[in-house]
Amino acid sequence: MFSAEKSSGVDVNESADNMVEHGNKEHDYSEIILTEEEKIKEKRIVRKIDYRLLPTTALIYLLCYIDRSNIGNAKILNSNTGDDILQTNNMTAHQYTVALMLFMVAYCVFEAPSNLMVKIASPRRWLGLLVFGFGAFCAGIGGTTNAAGVTALRFFLGAAEAGVFPGMIYYFSFWYKVEERAARIASFMCSATLSGAFGGCIAYGVGHMNGAGGLAAWRWLFILEGIPSIILGVLVFFLLPNYPEDVKWLSDDEKALERRRLGIHGNAIAEKINWQDAKAVLLDGRMWLHYVIYGCAGCGVASLSLFQPTIVQGLGYADLKAQLYTVPPYAAAYVYALSASYISDKIRQRGLVAGFSFLIGLVSYIVLATLPGEAFKVRYAMLCLATAGVFGGLPTLCAWVGDNARTTTAGALATGLNIAVSGPGQIIGVWIYRAQDKPIYRPGHAVNAGFMLIATTLSFSLMFYYRRLNAKMAGTRELRWQV
Secondary structure, three states, X not given: OHHHHHHHHHHHHHHHHHHHHOOOOOOOOOOOOOOHHHHHHHHHHHHHHHHHHHHHHHHHHHHHHHHHHHHHHHHHOOHHHOOOHHHHOOOOHHXXXXXXXXXXXXXXXXXXXXXXXXXHHOHHHHHHHHHHHHHHHHHHHOOOOOHHHHHHHHHHHHHHHOOHHHHHHHHHOOOOOHHHHHHHHHHHHOHHHHHHHHHHHHHHHHHHHOOHHHOOHHHHHHHHHHHHHHHHHHHHHHHOOOOHHHOOOOOHHHHHHHHHHHHHHOOOOOOOOOHHHHHHHHOOHHHHHXXXXXXXXXXXXXXXXXXXXXXXXXXXXXXXXXHHOOHXXXXXXXXXXXXXXXXXXXHOOHHHHHHHHHHHHHHHHHHHHHOOOOOHHHHHHHHHHHHHHHHHOHHHHHHHHHHOOOOHHHHHHHHHHHHHOOHHHHHHHHHOXXXXXXXXXXXXXXXXXXXXXXXXXXXXXXXXXXXXXXXXXXXXXXXXXXX
């Protein structure tokens, strides 16, 4: 059987060479050639994987983002009665911002090492430990009594959450082909936008628990949102599948086909961490362009996640009502991000989709920075578009950097560094929406517009760069770059 497959592959490649010589469309050698029967089996395999991986990873990231961003809700929750986190814990606005920043510092420092641990410790054990950890630290914030306690636990929360996002992107490379990843990454990544919607609704409900059991509502918010993560962490530790090779719900034939269709990532158990590959990734300037793009987007992500309730409050909506009005921007982002990622996989264009998404964010932030303060409805509409543009480009970016990593080590380190290097952008995002700029926050919107301009420009530039590299490979059997 193996010899027949090999022979078939040679025939197809020779045919492709003849097509190139006669001026026809060039065959993409990064694509594994399957028979019609194998394509039917492949669809069945992918469905099996989807059913078992997507709900779990989406739930993990949903809880991850809720536990990360709920401090933004806690900042204004019951502020009219003096029961928000700042007044209860005697925190100044500066101390609050420092606590947000240290989360980003930890997030930046621990991402790349954590991603290597996914391979060393196994995905199930490492991701399970991280989920349990961020749930415990989140619940712990509900028991703090001063700024130092909040700051320390936010740092540890950042360390635990650091490996979850890049870890799951890396984890998907063990299961999905290049052209399948963006939509799957979006399926869990869009949980971040759902978390904004759910977070606002939960905060609205919990806000009515103020004083229950002698606790301020913001304490209940952290406790009630931390406990589900602790439970999920235990389940992930014992039940999440590690690799296609060691699951019982794929037959031997299905496992063999899964190895073939994944190509260079088709034997995840056997592939080991290679420090020469790690060095090559660190010195590859092309990959650093990916990281810079994601870093620019990181400013918008961090600022929206942490200050969306505050920005909405500046649009004229007060206290608990402001919590509800954070929902529509994230709902818009959810629909857009899923659609953009599906299109990215369908047409196999990463840079084009990412660049267009950031262009939407750029225009929206420019309008937000220039509109008069009384234009409440238009500013709110622009906030919805800005949220969609910023979050909508992220799944495609994350798939893109993994698509162009050629080894297990390169994939682990590149996806980790992609998120880690966004740290400076996210730290900037923590500081740009200053109290003295309320209620319009023009400087913050202007800074985000500047970062969106850089992200848009570099996305399109990198796309054209990869196209030029692929053009130079015309007529060869070299593995093509994903554009």
